[in-house]
Amino acid sequence: MFASVDRRLLYGLLVPSSCIIIGSIIWYYSNQKKGQIRSNRxxxxxxxxxxxxxxxxxxxxxxxxxxxxxxxxxxxxxxxxxxxxxxxxxxxxxxxxxxxxxxxxxxxxxxxxxxxxLPQYEQIEMFIPENACGYLIGRNGATIRDIRDTSKARLNMDKKIIDNVEKKNFSRLIISGTSEQIAAAKALVEERLHNFEQKQQERENRSDIKPSFISNVEIILDDENED
Structure with a gap:
């Protein structure tokens, strides 16, 4: 009888104790997780x-x-x-x-x-005569795109400005990139502009020759009529 009572008493003590221990463990890990979440946040x-x-x-x-x-x-x-x-x-x-x-x-x-x-980028400006802009850009942007691809520099045309001295329209060309890329792009642009000037000069020369030729023909015809 006493053994049975002791066993029940022992069970009565162990069960609450186990619950307390398990509850404490759950509480500990729960608070630890909450603290970790707060720490992470x-x-x-x-x-x-x-x-x-x-x-x-x-x-x-x-x-x-x-x-x-x-x-x-x-x-x-x-x-x-x-x-x-x-x-x-x-x-x-x-x-x-x-x-x-x-x-x-x-x-x-x-x-x-x-x-x-990364290489440090620089930027320079060039002023392009308005009548040369189309020649520099090319059909559908082909020429300026080729300059970009060859030099690896960035080229952007800005708004037109007025030259206060010559009263001519210019567009500002902004070239950016490394010093080597800028130098390559500038050389290609200058070469293109030089070609444009040569073509312009050739047109002017042809236009000067044509009136002279016509006037000579008129003189010859006048001489023939007089005869």
Missing amino acids: SEYLVLEVRVPVYCVGSIIGKGGEVIKRFQQQFSVRCVFAKEDEKSLDENYRILIIRGQQHHVYEAEVEIRRMIAD
């Missing part, structure tokens, strides 16, 4: 990096290949803000990096290293 970071316009293509890569690989490597999300948003400087684009704080900082360091390793 506090470590989430959104960072903006200014990227020079000439570097954007290299960072994105063909078909987005480079930036996709970059995101996988650093476990972050990267996206460029729209051109009309964020940056007030037209020479820069804003790259937004999202992810865990330490991943974002690592990604930022790598982005800045990539920018530093």
Whole structure:
């Protein structure tokens, strides 16, 4: 009888104790998980990096290949803000990096290293006579496109301006790229303009010869009529 009572008493003590222990374990891991979630949320970071316009293509890569690989490597999300948003400087684009704080900082360091390793771009201006613009651009842009492809520089025609001295219309041609690319593009543009001037001179020479020839013919006819 006493053994039966002791057994019931033992069970009565063990069951609540087990429940308390199990409950404590569940509570501990539950709070630990909540704390981890709160910690993860506090470590989430959104960072903006200014990227020079000439570097954007290299960072994105063909078909987005480079930036996709970059995101996988650093476990972050990267996206460029729209051109009309964020940056007030037209020479820069804003790259937004999202992810865990330490991943974002690592990604930022790598982005800045990539920018530093890329060749520095420069920009020059050339003023093209209005009557030579069509010749320089070519049919459907074929000529200026060929200059771009050959030199690897960027060429953009700006709005027409007025030369205050000669009162002639000019278009501003903006050439940007590395110093080597700019030099190559400038040489090709100057060569094209030189060819245009030669053609113009040939036309003027032909136009001068034609009236002279006609006047000579008229003189001969007049002499014949007098005879």
